[in-house]
Amino acid sequence: MLLTTKLMSPEFEYSTLAAPEDVNQLGKILDQCFIGSPGQEAIYINSIGLENFRIIRRDQQVVGGLAILRMGQWWGGQRLPMSGIAAVGIAPEYRGDGAAIALLQHALKELHNQGSPISVLYPATQYLYRKAGYEQGGSLCFWEMLTDSIQVKEQPLPLKSIASSNPQVFDEIYQQQVKLTNGYLDRHPAIWQRIVTTQEKETVFAYLIGTPDQPQGYIIFSQERTENGTILWVRDWAVLTVAAAQSFWSFIAKHRSQIDRVRWQSSINDYLTLLLPEQTAKVFSHKRWMLRLIDVSKALEGRGYPPGVQGELHLEVQDNLLPANNGKFILSVANGRGEVTSDGRGELQLDIKGLAPLYTGLFTPEQLQLTGKLTATETALLTATQIFAGVGPTMPDFF
Numbered sequence: 001m002l003l004t005t006k007l008m009s010p011e012f013e014y015s016t017l018a019a020p021e022d023v024n025q026l027g028k029i030l031d032q033c034f035i036g037s038p039g040q041e042a043i044y045i046n047s048i049g050l051e052n053f054r055i056i057r058r059d060q061q062v063v064g065g066l067a068i069l070r071m072g073q074w075w076g077g078q079r080l081p082m083s084g085i086a087a088v089g090i091a092p093e094y095r096g097d098g099a100a101i102a103l104l105q106h107a108l109k110e111l112h113n114q115g116s117p118i119s120v121l122y123p124a125t126q127y128l129y130r131k132a133g134y135e136q137g138g139s140l141c142f143w144e145m146l147t148d149s150i151q152v153k154e155q156p157l158p159l160k161s162i163a164s165s166n167p168q169v170f171d172e173i174y175q176q177q178v179k180l181t182n183g184y185l186d187r188h189p190a191i192w193q194r195i196v197t198t199q200e201k202e203t204v205f206a207y208l209i210g211t212p213d214q215p216q217g218y219i220i221f222s223q224e225r226t227e228n229g230t231i232l233w234v235r236d237w238a239v240l241t242v243a244a245a246q247s248f249w250s251f252i253a254k255h256r257s258q259i260d261r262v263r264w265q266s267s268i269n270d271y272l273t274l275l276l277p278e279q280t281a282k283v284f285s286h287k288r289w290m291l292r293l294i295d296v297s298k299a300l301e302g303r304g305y306p307p308g309v310q311g312e313l314h315l316e317v318q319d320n321l322l323p324a325n326n327g328k329f330i331l332s333v334a335n336g337r338g339e340v341t342s343d344g345r346g347e348l349q350l351d352i353k354g355l356a357p358l359y360t361g362l363f364t365p366e367q368l369q370l371t372g373k374l375t376a377t378e379t380a381l382l383t384a385t386q387i388f389a390g391v392g393p394t395m396p397d398f399f
């Protein structure tokens, strides 16, 4: 594949990554971009697969690239194919000339042609990604508390230590939990590998909660000694029952003689903390990931909706990059599913960026209207509120 674009004045060429010298060059650029040690990004490139990288050239020189992680994301109880974008990097001497935006725009056009409905990424700068049609879609929260203040003593279930090397065991439990949470991933194998693999001096500990033949959850963690005390880092967790949730806490509390603090990833409304006697758990970091609708019809039809809601939303969407998303659409929702037809009255008007937080439910239609992201009639606002209602979208994986 070789596509050429002229953006501003310089000429960029977009292509797949194959030649060993290009792999080498991209690895060096990404090492420098992400402040990695030499060769670190080459390992990353191989773990994701060369075929999932795209590069941008100027005057035949590779000047940057990105990775496309093809996975799934859960929306309204349905798994939607999702293209995660990662490792966007441009060599410093080529920055500021439109290389990154050209790379993103080409990648989005390619993904649209392939039928990918949505894309998600973690932004180092929102400005660049907004320019490509992404907007805030959901959150990732890091929580922390003193192990001494957990104070959950009851442990209804046993915990069984198991080897962490096989993600399949955990994935089966994980899949049962995540279907109900908007934004959770059907994870890329590289994300699972990062969770279960020991890095440098860390040991990864993994436990099933409940009996091995009927597990009700799991916890995967590592321990760290820092200048400010000892930390138990929960790399991943799942609890399917209240007994598993109680056992999760009491098990962690049993580390309190040596471990000062526990950290875990969850949503801003982390329901695990409801089991704690006091509000001693605190969010210590909060990031918002961004989402782009690549194919409006496929994205709206592929997700699920609240089962009791029935309604028709007349949208008018503007997308300057992907013309197929431009225009009027009717979203008809019934029995938890949506159907999209073209035309209609265009009663809720927004650009492709505004559609992202509406789609994910990160903000209500009223909030989006108040911040200038959409304009709508009273009736359309009410219908959109019912259709896109849901628990705050969250995704505990960084990529």
Ligand SMILES: CC(C)(COP(=O)(O)OP(=O)(O)OC[C@H]1O[C@@H](n2cnc3c(N)ncnc32)[C@H](O)[C@@H]1OP(=O)(O)O)[C@@H](O)C(=O)NCCC(=O)NCCS
Binding pocket: 033, 034, 087, 088, 089, 090, 091, 094, 095, 096, 097, 098, 099, 100, 101, 102, 122, 123, 124, 125, 127, 128, 131
């Ligand atoms: C971020 C990065 C990819 C931008 O590359 P670039 O080729 O300079 O970006 P572009 O020239 O295509 O910029 C496109 C637009 O984004 C803006 N932009 C680019 N980097 C930005 C930044 N760090 N902060 C704010 N705006 C930025 C540009 O001003 C431009 O907007 P304009 O056309 O309205 O002036 C590059 O600085 C980089 O590789 N950084 C290190 C790695 C990194 O942080 N990657 C992002 C990971 S999510």
